Amino acid sequence: MNTVLWIIFLPIIIFIIGTFMLGYSRKFIARIERRYGPPIQQVFYDIFKLMNKKTNISHGWMHDIAILMLLGGTLLTLYFIPVPGFHFFAQYGDMLVIMYILLIPALGMALGVGETANPNGSIGISRALMMLAGYDIPFFLTFIGMAMLNQTTSMYELINIQQAGGFFGWGLITNPLLGVAALIALQGMLGEKPFEVMVAPHEIATGPMTEMGGKYLGIMMIQHAIAVVVELTIYINLFLGGALNWFEYIIKLFVLFTVLLSVNAVFGRFRTDDAVRFMWKIPLPMAVIGVLFIIF
């Protein structure tokens, strides 16, 4: 019974946290730029407005299915990630599964954007995939290192092992090289500046979002809110020792997000090839050295 309640309410809770985090990010950036910024619940208003639009333009059936794959795939990922109090599905799929189901929404999105027949969208997807090649390799290597060190690929067991060691059992403390490498990769995974090439509003008219409007854009915003929490939670579970209760969890989410946002606020945008080169030249060697430390 408890599990059923969790299954029903987890997406709603995460969605609410996610929208507040996005609202917080807009406010945070605005304050750094000495603007007042929108109210923190602005993202709710935006989603509500978009879902109520009368005209919804679609370019074909793949465009419709893509938006379902986007949200459905993200919800799927959400269930496999252990959060405080709920890890029922962690026994059916480990971290390897999570890393690959994270790509389902991306693929769905890519196919839908392709069908909109807008070159801005295609360029955005092409850039997003190239960025994937950039950040995913170091991120995966840090995960492989953690899995080898603890002899498990299950995320839930990784949390337990870290929590048994207290603060000094955190992955970031025991393996600082892996932790920092993964943090840089996470910046790319979330698409925050300087790794923002796929959206790039001033160059390619927001890339994948170009032909999305109305409820399509609304669902994309819902998905974005959930995906931000999901990706941050993966990092928290791997390197920050997970969380024992929801209070600690939300604190960790906001602290981690603030760190990433502070980088986001002061950087410009890297060119795609520079971003990929950066990912292969800084975090990747760090991760390699970190793994070598684990082997020897």
Added chain:
Amino acid sequence: MSIVSGLLLIALAGVILNVLFYKSKIVQKYVSLLLFAVLAYLSFNMYKQVGSHFSIPFLIAGQSIGFTITWLNYYFALMITGITLLTAIFSLKYMEGKEGIVHYYTVLFMKTFGMLGVILSSDLITFFVFWEIMSWSTFSLMSTGGKEAPKSALKYFIFAVTASMILMVGVVLSYSLFGSFDFAVIHSKIDSLSLPMTGFLLSIFIVSFSIESAVFPMHSWLPEGYSNTFTTFTAYLTGISTRIGIYGIILFLFGIFGIQTVDKLVILGKINFRYIFGVFAALTMIIPTFTALYQHDAKKLIAWHSVGQGGYMLIGLASANALGISGGILHIINYLTYQVLIVFAIASVEYRTGTTNLNKLGGLIKKMPVSYLALLFGIIGLAGLPPMNGFVSKWFIYKALIMSGYPFLAIAAVIGTIGTILSVYKLIHNMFLGQLPERYNDIKEVSFSMQLPMWILMIVVFGLGVYPGLAMGLIAKIQTSLGLAVVPYSLHGIASGSGQLNMLVITALFMGGLAVAWIIYLLGSRRKHVNQYNNYAGGHFLNKDVAYNFNYEFYAAIEHVIDPYRKKIIERTERGIIGLVDAVSEYVRRIYTGMINTYAIYILTAFVITIIFLKELI
């Protein structure tokens, strides 16, 4: 009559019928199709006779030779005959009215005959003879269909002859060492061999099979050879032909030499024979996959993946733990299904548009939805994303590599997967998504006989993804028969242990997620479909005269990043090898002076040396 002789005789009968009645359309189409169906039926029933032996009624060097049915060759026979049948069904319409149809079915039967012989043989002589038949028919398959085909087939021919000669050395050497050709006899005597000799003999066989299965430095014949022929042959060749080399590797590594013997071949610490093999497999995964990014031709792109995916199977085998080996073996059938599915989709597009050039296609999803769906299922499998079958075997392989402590081989597998995702998106985007060129406005979906094989393969790709246990049962039997540990599998994945896998739960949750998303989607007001010219263009108006598409140089930025490495490493190495060969040939050439006197001296010297040697021998 045993099933083995039935299989081989029917395949041979197909060759003869097609040669005799080379003008008859009925033989070409329906008799051939019937024979392929019978072959598939017979090989499916082979499980009833597992373990039985069939001798050829004559002796070679005083030894009986023949065929045996094992679980391993049952697995391969199923794949060979199944995919041949699907190819034949697909070819009914595809080859209609094409020029090459005269020899088409002859070489197809010949190839099937050769492959069945190779996998069923129980001794080195039979193995070698059928290996030769198989190589020759691969050459014939490659040299049909297109202007460029004979040239690239010749390239394969050089590689294949080299492989056969190396294999021949291995056969002769084993006979002189063991006094027998029989696999079982060799297996029982392998422990008596000294370690350097074991290493040498194993290397000979592995190198020979690596050429056939296109392992990294020996892969260069494959992409052109496979992509210049008929697209149905591309499907057939990429699907199964290359994987016969993997059959050889599995048979010799685990069946004949045994993993205990192989593990004795240690060079330094953790670096042993398997590890070196694994490094080559890792290079096979990475380099061809990223080369695929550069391709502008759909067939060539997928042919490069045919090289790259072989690396996953080999790296699984090289990990040598139960999970990795079963992953490697499972990947063979998974690869077969999605790869053939992708090539069939490409063939359908080629059939309708007449081109496979990725820069000239686009937007075909509106016209050919079934082919699009086939390609979509195929690429999700190839990229290794859930819930398709490619994910399951790749998951086995990643997990095996991480758990047995090979982090860098594991990351190589991940890099390969990422390269695959990039290049397959380019494939599907440039063919089916984006703007539809005006000249393709009247295109229709392909006919039912071409759709049928695609539907069957789509069901298999999805079915094996959700129920990997269907194939795992057979693989567990193979592992037991080879004396290996078995993975505790269930119908939906891995049964026990931490971090287990349950594909049914994943798929069900995904469907649930889709349903929730659909409900949210329905909350909004109804959508309206618009045409492709009703699009954002920064204030400009679009019509059919405005090219508004992005598919040329799709991954230019990452090519900028990779190019320096590619130039530095690969091109310099190639240039070095060319220089070396040039220098050596220059010296060799000097032997041929062109003067009759020198040749006379050569002959005389050879004669004298022969006499001296003969004298000593006698």
